[in-house]
Every structure is written in C-alpha cells, then in structure tokens.
Amino acid sequence: MRASVQPVVIRRAVALGGLAAIVLLVVLLTGGGNAGSHTLYATVSDATNLIKGQELKAGGGKIGVIDDVRAIDGGAKARLTLSVEDRAWPLPKDTTFTARFGGTAAFYNRHILVTPGKEGGASLTEGADIPALDFRVPVEVDQLLSVFDTDVRRDLKSFVNRSGETLDRSQEPLRKTLDKTPQAITQAARVFEDLTDDRNALSLTLTKTDDVVDAVRRADPGLERLLTGAATTFSAIADKQTQLKTTVERLPGMLAQTRSTLTKAEGTLDDAGALATKLHPGVRQLRTIAAPLNDVLASVQTIAPDANATLATVRRSTPQVNTFLKRTTTLTPQIGSIADKAIENLNCIRPYTPELMGLLTTWGDFMSWSDTKDKYLRARVENFLPTPTNDVPQTPAQLKQTFPDLRYGFPRPPGYNAGQPWYIDECGAGKDAVDPSKDVEGAASFTNKIPTAAGGTK
Template sequence: MALGGTGPYRVHAVLPSAVNIVEGGSLLVNGFEAGRVSSIDVEDGQARVTMDLDRAYAPLHDGATVTIGWKAVLSERSVQITDGNASAPELPDGAMLTGSMPKATEVDDVLAALDAPTRDRLRSLVGNLDGALTGNEQNLNATLRTSGPAVSALGQVLQAVGTDGPAIRNLVTRLNSMMGTVAERDQQVRTVIDEVGRFSSEAAARRDQVRDTLGQLPPTLDRAKSTLDLVPGVVDEAVPLLDGLRPATEKLGPVARNLRPLLQDLRPLTADLRPTLGAAQDLLGRTPGLLDVAHDTVPGVTTTVGNLQDPLSVLRPMMPEVMAWTSHWGSSMANYDGNGNYARVYFQEGPTSVLDSPGVVPPGITYDPYPLPGASSGQEWGDAFGDGVR
C-alpha cells in the first residue's frame, strides 16, 4: 500500500562513514531502483544519510535495513534497502532505518599485501602489456567502440533472464571475499603473476599477430551483438514452454514412486546376471586368440577351396550318372521273397552284340556314341559342357 501525498517518501539512516556515497546517487529497494540519496550530513562523527523513495515503493515495514554495496569496483557505492516483512507495521515518513557499511577490500589493500618481488613482477607485467599494445591503439579503440553495443546487448540479456539488484549484491559480496582470499594467498598470486608475465613477454614478441587479432575483433563483436540481440526473444518464448512443462514435472513424483517396486524386483535379476557377465568377460578374453587362429587358418582354407575347383569342374558333368547309379543300386537289392533279398540282373543283347562292324546299325537300333550326361536315366543334362544356360 502506498502512502498518500505527492512528495517523496523520506527515510534516514546513520552509517559509520559515507565514503564514495554521493548525493543524487541511485537507491535500490529489494534490488530495484526506487529513488535517490537526498543529502549526507555529519552527526556525532557519523554519516546521516537522507533518502527519498518513490511513492510506488512506499511505505517500508518494520525491520527494513540499509546496506552500502559496490556500484563499481573502484568508485561509487550503491545504497540498498531491504524491506521488512510485509506483515510488519508500516514505517512513517521520516523513519530512521538501521544501516551498515561493510569494510570492503580495496585494490590498494591487495597490492600492499604483496611482497617486493611480486610487485616487481607485476610492474614488469604492466611494462610488457604496454609494449604489446604500442602501435595497436587504433585497433584497440575500434575494439572498445564495438564492445559498447555488445555489452549493452549483454545487459539486456541479463535483465531478460532475471538478473537484478540482489544478484549484483551477491556478486559484489563474492568479489569482496575473493579479494580477501587473494590477499591471504600471496604465494599463489606470485606464481600466477609470473605465468602472466611470461605470457605478456610472448605477446610483446608477437606484436604483429596481436595487431591482426585486434583488427579482427570489431567484426566479431558486431556478430556477437547481433546474436545477443536475439537472446531476449528466445528467453521470452522459452518461458511459456517451461510453464507448459510444469504439469508433466508435477507428475514425475508419483511415477518415481511407482518405479520403486520395479527397481526392487530387478535386484535379484541383476544378481543372476553377474555370473553371465563373468562368463561373457571370459569369452571376450578368449576371442582375440580365436580370431588369431582363424586369421591363420582362413588363408589355407581359401587355397584348398581354390584347388578343388578344377576337380569339381571335371566331376560336375558326371554327377547325374553317379546319382542315378546310386539310386538304382539301392533299388536293385530291395526285392525279397521267402528266401530273403534277391537281386535281378538284366542283360540287353541285340544285333549289335554279334556284329563286328560299328558302321552298320541294324533296323530299330539308334547309335549314340556320345550321349549327354544323365541320358541313361532319362534326365539329360544339356548344359554339362557349357553350351546352355547355367
């Protein structure tokens, strides 16, 4: 609920100091810009900060606090108000809030924590960077001009995905903690600076390559800006998709509970599979040896099959006679009488048996000195000699 009136909603806070807090600076309420710092006064050796809030964010509630955070790494600080519980009593216009200003770790404190050799190496690093950038000022300026729109597009992306004041406050808090950790780990920092120094020396030695790289950065940043411009629209379209997935995700809990008995029933099966897997592992261990033996054997088998082609081509025309002889031989001894099995022998004699002149063929006799294979059994094989279709 907003208070009545047209003027700003004013509150005060007493802080240990007001270093880098400026009049007219922005004021955040629960992460959103909601007003300005009206004035800063000295009162009993402390800073009394007066803040004017927009009526849309008024009134505050009992328990509201003021915290001074970082707006930039080395300059202005931001004034952040965290409102109390909405069910708490409302604070009147002109109320005094509890304020705190954590001591931040400055870059000067970090540099002062380094020993003399590390500072010398850092000085050498700066010199090497100066040498690497000498002559590349135009490319660097073009890169910085191009990076402006890209950074602006990145800011829109961060705003689209929900980045706000509390996230920035957490980032600053973690940065402060990181700087304290760096000050405590002097040896690791020295090692990092040594490595960066060697890298800078290498970059200075390859000045032409650095110049070409800087020359290619502006077009790359232009493409990055175009890509980042498309990201907010994609995020906006993804939100309805996530809302549509919510009913399905709510059903995952019952499905998981229904799967629990099935997984319990699968435990004996997995135990039974263990010997099978062991046997499979043993089989796979023997497979390389088997393949080696097969590799040595297959060439010999191939050679043997190749050598059999000529004998088989000779035997092929004779196969009908061989098969007819085998079938007739089995039937010749199939008859039996009261004395047992008996065989019949049929002798065919004719005029050609007594004539000693092959050129004279008696009437009713056909002379065929070269019958086709299978002719004797009534199954001529016309392609035995390769004249027909096989």
C-alpha cells in the first residue's frame, strides 16, 4: 500500500514545484504586478489603438502602464485607468500626458508620453481625474484624409495647376512691382507731409472756397436777370436786321472811302442776325436751367462743412499714416524676399502633384468607419507587446548592406515610386537622395542613442 502511494506523492510534489516556478517566473517578468503603484484616470474623446498593458514613459524609461480601457457614453468617449510606479510618484499637477504612435511608420503599439510639470507646486492625488486639456491624443490619418473628398481633391488639383502657371507668368511683373513699391510709398508719404506742413494755408483755402460758393448762391437772382436781358438784346438785334441793312445801303455817299469795308460787314451782320435767331431758343433753355443750378449750388454749400471736417480728420491722421507708410517701406524688401522664396518652394512642390493626388485617392478612407455611402465596422483584433524603443541603431548605409533589395530615397525625388525618378538638385532631391551613404542623418552628429531601462543612454 505504501509503495503505491509514494509515486503519487512524488508526482504531486513535482507538479506543485513546477507551478511555483511558473508563478515565480511570471512575477519576475512582470515586475511583481502593480504592487506599489498609484492610479490615475483620464476621459478622452478618442482612444484609437490604446490597449491594456501599453506603457507610460518619461525620460525614455517606463514609469507605469495602462491598466484598463473602457468605452463610456455609448462609445462616444473612453475611460482610461493608468497605473504609475512609486519611483515616479507623486506627479506635479500640471503634468501632461500624450498618446504617441509606436514609430514614424507605425499606427499601432502606442505608448503614453508623460511630461512632468513644475516641481514644488501641487501634485496629482491618488485616483485623481486628469484634466482633459492635459491629456492629448494624436490626429488620426483618417481624420485628416477624410477632409479630402472628391470635390476637394478636384479643386485642390485645379488650384495647384493654376497657381503654378499664374506664379510663373507673374513672377517678373511681381518682382518689378516690389522693386518700385518703396519709391511709391515714399512719394505718398511726402504728399501727406506737404498737406500738413502749412495747416493755416489749407484751412484758409477751405474757408475762401466756402465763401465763393455762398456768393455764387446769393448772386443767383442777378445772374437770371442778366441772362434775361441778354435774350431781350439778341431779340431786338434780330428785329432791327432789315433797318440796319437799309442804313448801310444809304451810307455809300457819305462813306465812299469805307464802302469796301462795309460791303464785307454786310455779310458779317447777316451771320450775326442768323446767330441771334439761333440763340433765342437757347436763352429760353438757360432760364429753365437756372432753378436746378440754384439747387446744385445749395447742395455744394451744404457739403462744404463736411468736406472741411473730412480734411481735418485727414490732417489729424497724417502722423499715423506716415508711420504706417514708413514701416511698410522698411518691410517691403522682406516681403519681396518672402515672395521670391515662396515661388521657389512652389516650384519644388509642383513636381510632386502626382504623388499628392495618389496619396489622397489611395488613403482617403484608410481606417475610416464609412465609405461615404454606408456605415460599416472594420476590426482588427490583435495584441501587441509594448516596444521598449523605437530607435534603430543602424545608419541607412548599414541597412542597405543588410537588405540589398531595400529601395531607398530620402528625400524621395518625384516619380520615384513609379520607377521614373525626376531628380531636382535645387530642391534637395537630386541623385544623392537615393544614395544611402550620403544620408545626412547617418552622419556622426545624428548617431542614435538607445535609452536604457533606467532612463539613461548607452
């Protein structure tokens, strides 16, 4: 009987020992769980790809983990439970938390970057809710690209094409305009200075103009009588035309020496008679115009004070205008330089138009919940272990040697993706851009530093 029990006891002891070893290994690997940690909560509007177990990092080292991610308000928000280790506690109250991508080309495997606030002030308490302004989430790719729908992409393409042509055509006129603008502004400033130099003379001119307008208005009845008298005189001359002709014909005996002159005067008087006849209707029209002219002069008199006040306002504002014009004159060379650089930059952007439109077309609905017609669910259920570092210790040249088939281009020349690169040396996208050994980030000054578990570097 004892012989049969002993093997069973031995097997149980071995099993218990193995189980204890597994528990010890788990404890060692997980750092003993969350013992000695402190809990904080955060409510965010978007917790895309944030999962339980991802790390909280500060200074390049781990200081905690995400304990739980739970949807609230019907999925409109997410409630995060954060666990902070003893060695990083307490955190200043103005500490900020930022959800970061796993890497420059990784949308998943994220972590929370903790940026401690100022020391010496208030601290976050156990179980506190992190203020919404202190917890930041990144802008997702689909949020950015969903703005570029079909109409926006079409309009953007049209804008890029037309702006390039417009800037090419207007480059020279714009440069000439910017060159001449300082001279024009200087002359305008001098005009305003001249207007304000002799303020007494300007005020006297306005006063005399007002007096003249008033005198014309008051003299209106006399002007009407003058025109009426002129009309009567012309009418009388027209009536006496025949008598004047007879008198001239009877004068040859008395004025023999002036006969030839009077013969020529006869034709002149005939023309004068015809002119008087033609002027008669016009004089009647002048009488009709007199009344509206009176109203016009009255309006001029009414406007004169407003004009005087306007010029006074201009006189008071002249110092500020002069200051503005002088400042504009000083900034004109900088504006011209900015315009020149903008033209150069657009010339470097235009060759990338196919890549820009291809990106918007291909990635427009990436990670989106809608295809602009129907709502659907796209899910990828995975579990990611936190990445201790996102740095790559190898230079681009070393990676090219390790992976000979690796395509390389930084900055990538236009058309590189299609196998038809367009090298633009003046834009920094020449043949050196596809040579890993000439990558500026591979130089000694850009050597990557790998963070250690204690927060230092090696």
